[in-house]
Amino acid sequence: MKDWREYYKSRICTAEEAVKCIKSGDSVVVGHACSEPQTLTRAMSERYQELENVKVVHRVGQGRSLYVQPKMEGHFRHISLFGGPSTRQAIAEGRADFIPRNISEIPELFTEGHIPLDVALVTVSPPDEHGFCSLGISIDYTLKAAKSAKTIIAQVNNHMPRTHGDSFLRVDEIAYFVPVDEPLIEIPRPEITEAEIAIGAYIADLIEDGSTLQLGIGAIPDAILSSLKGKRDLGIHTEMFVDSMMKLFERGIVTGRYKNIDRCKITFTFALGSQRLYDFMRDNPLMASHCGRYTNNAKIIALNDQFISINNTLMIDLYSQACSESAGTRQISGTGGQVDFVNGAWFSKGGKSFLCLSSTFQDREGKINSRIVPTLPPGSIVxxxxxxxxxxxxxxxMVQLKGKSTWERAEALIGIADPRFQDDLVRQAQEMNIWRRTQRIE
Structure with a gap:
């Protein structure tokens, strides 16, 4: 690209100047999760009294999400593709809208015009010598959304790593550049419980050398890490890249040698973790970034043999329906990529998918409840x-339900429930006519 440096220099401005292009009635998409351009979203939110009915679209908001505050109602309307800590309350109170969608399908919401976009707010790395900026740790929907917007405003941050793969925007695709030197959002490592260590050990026993892994968020990946000593030549093809995966590579457990696609690469669409993780990704030829349409495409996932998908769920009923995103009618998170990877593993030669959950939880009143229930609570999302x-x-x-009948599934699930709840689950299974009295009580 000729003269990109002059173009870049001429388009540098402050955040306050850049967000003046946002008008009432516009739709604004925001970069995902830990790559949220916090200076830009803050400057936009501070204009709330000048604006009306501006839609703010994104998945997980890891920043403050000022635009969902009650005083912003009528000025901003959040359109959520995945409920997060800063946006759940607004969704619950009707001040934000939720769109259910698999990650693999989200990019097309923008490219096919289902969600028209006026402005994209993103974080990028400084331009390289060829005039390209990288979206770094969040490609997911952000790349396709940015390219679908009429105007792109980029927060240029030295802390954003330049990542290899399909992560780049040309300088001349970006309307305004706002130089900001602020640390990227980091996600602290979760505390690992004894239950999660036990779950990790069960799964590790079924992971064969040469398998390709996808792991979801939470303590389970770290728990599995401690159980994978001695495994060889594992691969990574995942939506979310986290610290535990980096450590698997550093310990020589991950090589990607037997992947059928992106061989010897770590395939990802976004990263959540520490600054050390982001530094590891910087200009690392090991990394292969792609949009969610690629990483979460079940047909592409299935091209890797022995694909292992590991995700969390919140609750499962005796019919084996898994709720991973809501507490009754209250939206907690979203479908994310769980179904994408479950389906991909299903069609992979030798593939396996695991849904993990601790057997109990403690409610606000201090009461212990089973996560394995006769039927999901009313309003729960399957x-x-x-x-x-x-x-x-x-x-x-651990139980495999593939190929099992309804009563066999109920019996298997009761067998891995907390023993304090098993007898009651049996009685309720009998009332539901999905118990064959093969194990426990009349």
């Missing part, structure tokens, strides 16, 4: 249907 379920894992064991 994230992964029973037709797609493979393995379910709790700290009390």
């Amino acid at each position: 994230t992964t249907p029973r037709t797609a379920i493979d393995y379910i894992v709790t700290e009390y064991g």
